[in-house]
Amino acid sequence: MFFRSKYSGSSFVELLDVDFPHLRPTLPERWAQEAAPAVPHGTTVLALRFSDGVVVAGDRLATEGHRVASRDVQKVYTTDAHSLIAIAGAAGPCIEMARMLRVELEHYEKIEGEPLELEGKANKLSQMVRANLPAAMQGLVVVPLFAGYDLRRRLGRLWKYDVTGGRYEETEFDASGSGGLSARESLKKVWRADLSREEALRAALQALTDAADEDRATGGVDLARGIFPIVASCTAEGVREIDKETIGQIYTQQVVVARVRAPGGGP
Amino acid sequence: MSIPFYVSPEQLMQDKAEYARKGIARGKSIVALEYDKGIILVAENPSQLSKIGEIYDRIAFAGVGKFSEFDQLRKVGVRFCDVKGYAYSREDVRGKALANAYSQAIGDVFTRELKPLEVEVIVAEVGDPRLVGHEDNVMYRVQFDGSISDHRSWCGIGGTVESIESYLKNHYRSGLPLGDALRLGRDALNAAANGATRIAAERLEVCTLDRDRAGRKFRRASADEVRAILA
Numbered sequence: 007m008f009f010r011s012k013y014s015g016s017s018f019v020e021l022l023d024v025d026f027p028h029l030r031p032t033l034p035e036r037w038a039q040e041a042a043p044a045v046p047h048g049t050t051v052l053a054l055r056f057s058d059g060v061v062v063a064g065d066r067l068a069t070e071g072h073r074v075a076s077r078d079v080q081k082v083y084t085t086d087a088h089s090l091i092a093i094a095g096a097a098g099p100c101i102e103m104a105r106m107l108r109v110e111l112e113h114y115e116k117i118e119g120e121p122l123e124l125e126g127k128a129n130k131l132s133q134m135v136r137a138n139l140p141a142a143m144q145g146l147v148v149v150p151l152f153a154g155y156d157l158r159r160r161l162g163r164l165w166k167y168d169v170t171g172g173r174y175e176e177t178e179f180d181a182s183g184s185g186g187l188s189a190r191e192s193l194k195k196v197w198r199a200d201l202s203r204e205e206a207l208r209a210a211l212q213a214l215t216d217a218a219d220e221d222r223a224t225g226g227v228d229l230a231r232g233i234f235p236i237v238a239s240c241t242a243e244g245v246r247e248i249d250k251e252t253i254g255q256i257y258t259q260q261v262v263v264a265r266v267r268a269p270g271g272g273p
Numbered sequence: 274m275s276i277p278f279y280v281s282p283e284q285l286m287q288d289k290a291e292y293a294r295k296g297i298a299r300g301k302s303i304v305a306l307e308y309d310k311g312i313i314l315v316a317e318n319p320s321q322l323s324k325i326g327e328i329y330d331r332i333a334f335a336g337v338g339k340f341s342e343f344d345q346l347r348k349v350g351v352r353f354c355d356v357k358g359y360a361y362s363r364e365d366v367r368g369k370a371l372a373n374a375y376s377q378a379i380g381d382v383f384t385r386e387l388k389p390l391e392v393e394v395i396v397a398e399v400g401d402p403r404l405v406g407h408e409d410n411v412m413y414r415v416q417f418d419g420s421i422s423d424h425r426s427w428c429g430i431g432g433t434v435e436s437i438e439s440y441l442k443n444h445y446r447s448g449l450p451l452g453d454a455l456r457l458g459r460d461a462l463n464a465a466a467n468g469a470t471r472i473a474a475e476r477l478e479v480c481t482l483d484r485d486r487a488g489r490k491f492r493r494a495s496a497d498e499v500r501a502i503l504a
Binding site: 011022029116 | 323326327328348349352356359360
């Protein structure tokens, strides 16, 4: 490795492409004619802006067809001190992309001595999603949400992506995955620009509960196993992953209690 | 056609070593010290170009000598570790492997190339009490000819390393809090520079590997923080 490497830039992805192509798996030729085999899929993730930043959340269920593949899969990842990715789609490529983005951002920061701008990070992810397009055409779709705090503009920002790497900034909220539509409908009813952090956390849990209510592939809260959605916020102070106890408390004391009265989550 | 003069291998190596030593002595020294929460690296560096850098979760780099050469080594180290951590696991990335790779690379240049690298580097790795077998701090020093040594408590590099070592031999105590460790580091650099006036806070580059931080332990102290600690 040492002085023999050809690559001399700041991108980890390019470093692998140039000097370590064996670490960059590509879709086997044989698949090109057939549909991809059945693999676990991650379902619902969402992100919303609030007064001081963004909240990102995801349920924990991965499904393989009609079966449960995993009950406690992680779909929300901290990519660096001020950004997060939430992923929906084929679980394998999704998790790999989240991991790769984290290494990419950290690598750039270490080589250059300062982090990328939030827009730069979002754009990098766009290229990674686009590179996955051939796999997406075979059914291995990766559609992430990217969110973070823009330290230059002093505001939380979030982006959604399509399979071609198309990148769309959302100014309010968005959700992705099989339960995404329900989650969006739920968020639409409660979102305001001046939501507090606590209100935003509650809105995120309500939206995931609504998604799990309407979509069989979205996991709800599993009290028996102690499995809760993963929720994180990002503000000027950085990313904060909300601990399980806090999530459990909001869920049991606010979401469940209200739904005994109004199961649809209404007022 | 001219016939090249014969130069004995001993003479050749001696000349190269002298050349490298001279280059290194032109710059300022750097010291790394263990303190109660990890490792602190202190450099006298009035410029904006860093001599200390983050390599990986628990590993930091410091280099003296020719900036372009040691900064290249730093970047290669980041690539080496990031690829390793990506291919295997983050815990598989260890300071010893990196220091060995530096030793090989720098030693190779010293024997093969006409001009040796005018650099000396520290690879510092902070221990993680949660990982069995990885609890201890360790610092490696790699010299211009590729010779490598491991150090506990403190480690210095640069032209004035003897004075730094003799100062620390008398003044170092284990378990120092951050502020005391920083002052000690500054005083050691000061003693080595034979300076009557203390090095100003603005001229110090200070980074820590803080065991208590989650994930990436490396942290660069801002000028304000250094000033506040030294005030």
